[in-house]
Structure formats: structure tokens, C-alpha cells
Amino acid sequence: MPPTAPPLDFRDFWRIAPAATLALWGLVVVLTDLGLARRLGLEARRRVVGRLALAGVGLALISAVALFWLDSLAAVDPERLRQLLGASLGDYFARSGEVIFLGALASGVSVDILNFLYLILLALVIQLATSYRFTDDWGECLALLIWATVGMMFLSAAEELATLFLSLEMMTICLYLLTAFEKSRRRSVEAGLKYFIYGSVSSALFLYGLSLVYGLAGTTRFDAIERILAGTSTTAPGLVGNLAGASALLLMLVGFGFKIAAVPFHQWAPDAYEGAPAPVAAWIVTGSKIASIVALMKVFLHAARPWSFPSNDMMGPGWVGIIAVVSAVTMTYGNLAALVQTNFKRMLAYSSIAHGGYILVGLAAAAVSINGPAAAGALLYYLVIYAFSNLGAFAVAAWLVRDRSADEIDDLNGMGAERPLLALCLAFLMLSLIGVPPFGGFFGKLYVFMEALNQGPSQTRIILVWLVALGLLNSAISAFYYVRVLKAMYFRPRSGAGLKPAKSAIATPVLLSTLVVVVFGLFPQPLVDLMKSAAGPMLVSSSADAPISAPPAVSTAPGAAAR
Amino acid sequence: MNNDIPLNWFLYFAAASFAIGLVGVLLRRNAIAVLMAIEIILNAANVNLVAFWRYGTPAPGSGPLPGVILAILVITVAAAEVAVGIGLILLCYRRWRVADVDRYDTMSG
Numbered sequence: 260m261p262p263t264a265p266p267l268d269f270r271d272f273w274r275i276a277p278a279a280t281l282a283l284w285g286l287v288v289v290l291t292d293l294g295l296a297r298r299l300g301l302e303a304r305r306r307v308v309g310r311l312a313l314a315g316v317g318l319a320l321i322s323a324v325a326l327f328w329l330d331s332l333a334a335v336d337p338e339r340l341r342q343l344l345g346a347s348l349g350d351y352f353a354r355s356g357e358v359i360f361l362g363a364l365a366s367g368v369s370v371d372i373l374n375f376l377y378l379i380l381l382a383l384v385i386q387l388a389t390s391y392r393f394t395d396d397w398g399e400c401l402a403l404l405i406w407a408t409v410g411m412m413f414l415s416a417a418e419e420l421a422t423l424f425l426s427l428e429m430m431t432i433c434l435y436l437l438t439a440f441e442k443s444r445r446r447s448v449e450a451g452l453k454y455f456i457y458g459s460v461s462s463a464l465f466l467y468g469l470s471l472v473y474g475l476a477g478t479t480r481f482d483a484i485e486r487i488l489a490g491t492s493t494t495a496p497g498l499v500g501n502l503a504g505a506s507a508l509l510l511m512l513v514g515f516g517f518k519i520a521a522v523p524f525h526q527w528a529p530d531a532y533e534g535a536p537a538p539v540a541a542w543i544v545t546g547s548k549i550a551s552i553v554a555l556m557k558v559f560l561h562a563a564r565p566w567s568f569p570s571n572d573m574m575g576p577g578w579v580g581i582i583a584v585v586s587a588v589t590m591t592y593g594n595l596a597a598l599v600q601t602n603f604k605r606m607l608a609y610s611s612i613a614h615g616g617y618i619l620v621g622l623a624a625a626a627v628s629i630n631g632p633a634a635a636g637a638l639l640y641y642l643v644i645y646a647f648s649n650l651g652a653f654a655v656a657a658w659l660v661r662d663r664s665a666d667e668i669d670d671l672n673g674m675g676a677e678r679p680l681l682a683l684c685l686a687f688l689m690l691s692l693i694g695v696p697p698f699g700g701f702f703g704k705l706y707v708f709m710e711a712l713n714q715g716p717s718q719t720r721i722i723l724v725w726l727v728a729l730g731l732l733n734s735a736i737s738a739f740y741y742v743r744v745l746k747a748m749y750f751r752p753r754s755g756a757g758l759k760p761a762k763s764a765i766a767t768p769v770l771l772s773t774l775v776v777v778v779f780g781l782f783p784q785p786l787v788d789l790m791k792s793a794a795g796p797m798l799v800s801s802s803a804d805a806p807i808s809a810p811p812a813v814s815t816a817p818g819a820a821a822r
Numbered sequence: 823m824n825n826d827i828p829l830n831w832f833l834y835f836a837a838a839s840f841a842i843g844l845v846g847v848l849l850r851r852n853a854i855a856v857l858m859a860i861e862i863i864l865n866a867a868n869v870n871l872v873a874f875w876r877y878g879t880p881a882p883g884s885g886p887l888p889g890v891i892l893a894i895l896v897i898t899v900a901a902a903e904v905a906v907g908i909g910l911i912l913l914c915y916r917r918w919r920v921a922d923v924d925r926y927d928t929m930s931g
Binding site for chain 1: 833836840843844847853856860863864866867868870871873874878879880881889891892895896899902903906907909910911913914917923926927928929930
């Protein structure tokens, strides 16, 4: 059976311009560092390589914005595109939102928005990474950060399981190395190995699940998988009696559970966040989490939608029931464990585990919702606010490590009097993480929980109401440990060495994150609308060329493997 | 394909390898052995992919990427992962002078 591959459309490369720019720029950074910058002194080299990396991110940002502009133009005025770009390329860009590279990647406005988000966050992380000296290999460090971002971009754009696996690996392998980058400290090396072992086991489990899905559906493309699963399970909706399907689903859930640090699979997260250099931890907690959750959404809300739950029972066999239980356990455990932490980064790690729980509530809501894109849009809004809040907090952690070479919560003592502006920023970020109005975190939780309560059938609603109630209770618990940060900053006298001025490398991420959290807290609606419009295309089949006519010729596998 | 080995045999073999790999990951304490166990799981998935590619009929709209290509990509990824893993294990070994994953316990709680 020789497969006849359709020819590749080379214009597709325009669509991945941001990722391609970044991938090449990583090489430029490494080579410049090797060839030129090594002759400079350490300080000068850090500055030069940092600027160079930022320049590359700037280039990618320009291309992302240009693509966003072209894609939004395609929706309103395709004729203009043809005038601007010529017939061939203009026609191509007018068909915005199609899958590219033979169905491997999505394109369109939603991808551009996420790319833009990653690039902004990456610019801040690179700034942060050059703020203090945790390594001397700046070129490699920044190039790995850049390449991890390429993986994230492809991961959240993947429309197909093989691409998803490859980009997942691209992202995490870079992050394993970055976690262990501070070779002079034991904790960093240990965190790297732990992250590596947990991460690669989870990818292996995910891959095995993927291979079963490939066998059951005969394809790796999300839209085709959805069609075939929906076709086979008309008699017994959900997963009743489907052993291979159930194990595939479980294995993929375990794989994603590790990546987003949901509770039975969270053990790596606190160690990795505590041990990793603060800028790297910031990138794991923001970029990698966003990308994994977007991929999780696409796989489960789109490809595995027929397996979500039997029509009469939300907690029946299917992934929604599992997600509901996992989210309840995750937020409760994350918050309770965070209460007893003394290390600032470790506390943030448990807090991010707890936030993963809230996010899973949103995912369950989006799955049962009659209005999936709205729920998924609320989820994306939550993710943006979560990412900026955590980035700012980790920037402060980097500051503590730079000036006090420790990152305990007690090291924040007296910061309120010492550095009033940045302390106020951190206070705002903590309040946003608790979910206090008028900060962004409040509206994130509000929208996610409101979508969860906004469901039709009463039976599913009861479970979601319980989840939301648990989420609110957990938010109250979480206030205790976030307030400890405020208490340390404002009510305790200074202990230890004084903090030197933050300089722009640390102040910019903190200030910008606070700005985002405050502005989108006061005016949430534009961002929410943007995210809802971005979430729409993620959850539906976006390929125009998929043949639907023939009944799905299911491979021999389901029957064989189910026995 | 009448005289071929039945598909089920491949699936049983892959499932057995998967189980062996999983048990190895959970029980072995030597970091190198854990790495080997991870490789076994990856290869179990590869066997599945190739077997499904050989025996299954591609679904309509399935795209051009068959399982066997994916298996080759997975082998590449596995090689990259081992390279990184060995590097990290060596870093740890140089600090602790053991390759036992239970001994790396500076952080906990």
C-alpha cells in the first residue's frame, strides 16, 4: 500500500515564519556566542548575547504581528490581500484558518494570537535570564530558551498527533537541559534529572497511548480521529467495553497530566521549579504550561470528543469524569501543600499546581458545554493572566537569588519599605493569584467558573457546581499562603542583605506583568472576546479538504485489540 | 496477508514490552536502568505503530503520515532523549558519586 502523498505547498512556510525565525535565530545566537562574544568579558558577553536574542524575538514578533494582520484582513477584505501580495500568495493568505503542511499544523488568527503571547513572554524571560549570573554559557542558555519556544508554538498549533508528540519533545528536551543549567548548584542538577525522568516517562506513556489511537482510528489527524471515533461509537457511546480505547485514553491523560502537573503526577513540579534557575522556572511554569494546556484542549475537546462522556452520565466512562476528579484533587492538594512551604519558588510551584486544577474545571466545563468555544475562551483568558502573574512573581524570585542568594519567603522581609514600587507590584500579582477583584485573576476565575455553571442539563450541572464550590473554597485557602508573602513584605523588618536596585532586566518583567494583570482586570472584556474568537477555531475541524463521504473504513484493530 | 503473523501477536508483544518497561521505570533505582526502561516503552509504542501501519487500512482523510514514518521519528526523538538523559545522569554522578535515583534527595516536601 504505497501511500500517495499530495504535494507540499511551499507557501506554507510563510505561515510558520515566527517559529522558523526563532529556530534559525537560536543558531545565530549560539554561533555568535561561540565565535565573537567569547572574546568579551563575562558582563559584556551576557549583555551582547542577551540583546542579540532579544533582537531575534523582535523579528519573530514582527512576523507574528504581520501574519495576524494578514489573517484578520483575510476575514474582511480578501481582495485587498490579492492586491498586496500578488495573485498566488494573496489567494493563499485569503484562505486563512486552513491546516497547513498536509494537515500537520493549524494556521489562522488563533495561532497568531498564541504565538504573539509566547513571544512577549519569551522576551520577558530572556530579559530575566540575563539579569543575574547563573551560568557562563549564555549563548547555549538563550538558544535553548528560544528553541523551547519553537516547540511550544508548534505544540499549540499541532493538528495531528505525530506533530504534537514531536513538538512536545522539542519543548521538554530543551527545558530539561535548561533546568540543570546552573551546574554549580546541586539542586539545579537534581531538578534537571528529576524533571527529565518524570518527563520522559510521561512522554513514553503518551506515545504508547498515541500508538493505540493510531491503531483504532487509522490516522493521527484530529479531525479524522474525531470523525472515526464518532462513527464507531454510535451504539455504545463513550468507552463501554472498549479496552484499547480506554487504555489509550488513560495513557494520554497520564502523559498530559504529567506535563501540566495534575495531582497524581505532580511530584516533579515542586522540585523542578525550586531547583531550576528562576528564569527557567518562569518559562516552565508559564510557556510550557500554556502550550500543554492548549494541546490538551485540542486533543481532548477536538479529537477525543466522542470519548468525553456517555450522553446520560457525565461521570460515566469517558475522560470528563476523570478530569473532574483529577481537577478536584489537584486544586485541593496543591493548595494544602502550598500552605506549609517556606521556599518562595516551591510555594509558587504548588500554587501553580492548584491553578492547574482550576484550569481543568474549565476544561470539563468546555467539554460538556453547549457553547464550547466560550468556555475554552474563558480558559485561555485565565491562562494569559496566570502566565503573567507567575512570570512577575518568578522575576522577584530571580531578584532575591541575585541579591540574597536565597529564595525563601522570609527573604522578602521588609521589601515593602525597601523597594515600595516593586513590592506593590508583587502584592498586586499575589492578589491576582488569589483572585481578588479588580485584578485579572479574579475575572479569570469568574469567567471559568461562570462557564462551568452555565450548563444545560441538570445532571451534569450538579457535578460542575460541586467543582466550582470546591474551587471557591480552595481560593479561600489559597489566600492564606499568598498573604504570607504580603505579610513578609510589609509587616516584618528587613533581614539579611539589602536588595540592590532591580535594574531593567528584573523590573521590566515585574512591571509589565503587573500592568497586564491590572489593565486586563479593569478592562477584561477585550481580551476575553479576543480569546473566545481564538478558541473557536481550535475546537472544530479546520481542514477544508477532508473527504467525509465514504463511511470510515476502520482498521481491523478495534475488534482485535479490544479482546 | 493470509500467511502473516496475526496482528494480535504484535500487540501482545508490544503490551508485554510496555509492561516490562513500566515495571522497570517504577522499580529500578539505577538511573541508567530507568533510562533503558524508558527506551523499552518507546520501542513498545514503535512496534504498535509499525504493526498498525502494516495491518490497518488508512482512514479516509488520514493524511500522508503513516505509522512507519512516525516510528522513525520516534527513534530520532529517543536518541535525542538518551543523549540528554546520559548528560544529566553524568552531571548527577559527578556530584553524588552514585547513579541511584533515590539518593538524589536534596529537595523534598
